[in-house]
Amino acid sequence: MAAAVEILSMIEREPGRSALYLDIDGTLLDIAPTPEAIVVPPELPNQLAELAAKLDGAVALVTGRSIARVDALLQPHLFPVAGLHGAEMRLPDGRFIEATVSxxxxxxxxxxxxxxxxxxxxxxxxxxxxxxxxxxxxxxxxxxxxxxxxxxxxxxxxxxxxxxxxxxxxxxxVQSGKGRALEEFMSIAPFRGRRPIAIGDDLTDEGMFAVATAAGGAAIRIGDDAAPTAASARLGSPTELRRLLASVACRPPGNGHG
Missing domain, CATH: 3.30.70.1020 (Trehalose-6-phosphate phosphatase related protein; domain 2)
Structure with missing residues (x-):
């Protein structure tokens, strides 16, 4: 946990140089028996918005869920999102990259x-x-x-x-992938030139872990399993992550630790 806390403290020390990429299920939110049974803590959407404001908008959600479902979960806020593992994207300026079907x-x-x-x-x-x-x-x-x-x-x-x-x-x-989505975000403002911090919980997140660490950033894998990972650190649960992110979001500038 100490390593994960140190990684997140980068945001407090240098918010203008950090960018945050977050998975949702099993990372921000506790996994539920079915996709529709997921519970969003009522304070979470506003805390994410506060965190995004602190990072000048450099917070993106990178998830297997559709963008429409993400918006429903985190209303009323609309964040940059890579949905369906990056097959569809909403860029920071509001433009959409849509997935097509046959x-x-x-x-x-x-x-x-x-x-x-x-x-x-x-x-x-x-x-x-x-x-x-x-x-x-x-x-x-x-x-x-x-x-x-x-x-x-x-x-x-x-x-x-x-x-x-x-x-x-x-x-x-076939053209999707969370690593590719991260690279797309990293090429545009406000993410461009910032240290990427990727956080996820599953095999699907390993691609973005690899991209983030290769770019000089860091990655955190959520969960207590012992699966091999490209992440730089581990954190036990979504509850712990939410607590740490809330602390970063709410702490006034200049009061960081480490």
Missing amino acids: ADFLAVKEELHARAESLEGVVFEDKGAAIALHYRLAPYRKAEVDALMEEAAVSTGGGWILQQGKMVVELKP
Whole structure:
């Protein structure tokens, strides 16, 4: 934890030189049994807005969720977002980079939804240009979910790839990737020229960890698992992260520690 605290203290010491990239599920928010059961602490959206103001807007959300869903979770604030693992983006100036879908993908989505309904405990999530099957409620379904999603990936005709996560398998656009999203943000204001600090909890976040550390920044992996990681430090839970970010957001300039 000490290493993570030291990394976050960079923001207090040099807010004008720092940029923050945050995953959502399992990082800012505690993982729930289903995607719709997620709970957003009421103070979190405003705290993120305060943090963004402190960093002159250099706070971005990099997530597997769609931008529309992120906005619903964090209303009334609209942050720069890389949604669907970077397949869609809202840039700081409000411009959108949208993901497109094919007829083959739409047909696969419809069939996958129908087949998933027969698997008790498996939750189908429609993300627009991506699909996820969650099996947190039925871990014994992993092999069935993997096989179903592998078949679906082939049926799309090659434009979508599989992404493993914690009790979830996603079918996402091939051009997506959190590392690529980070590079896109880092090339534009207000992120350009700042030290990137990336925070996530899962295999899907390892790409942005690698990009952040290679650029002279740092990365924090949330959770107490022992999985190999490119992150510079670990932090036990989303609760700990929220507490630390709230402290950074609310502390007046000049009162940092370390």
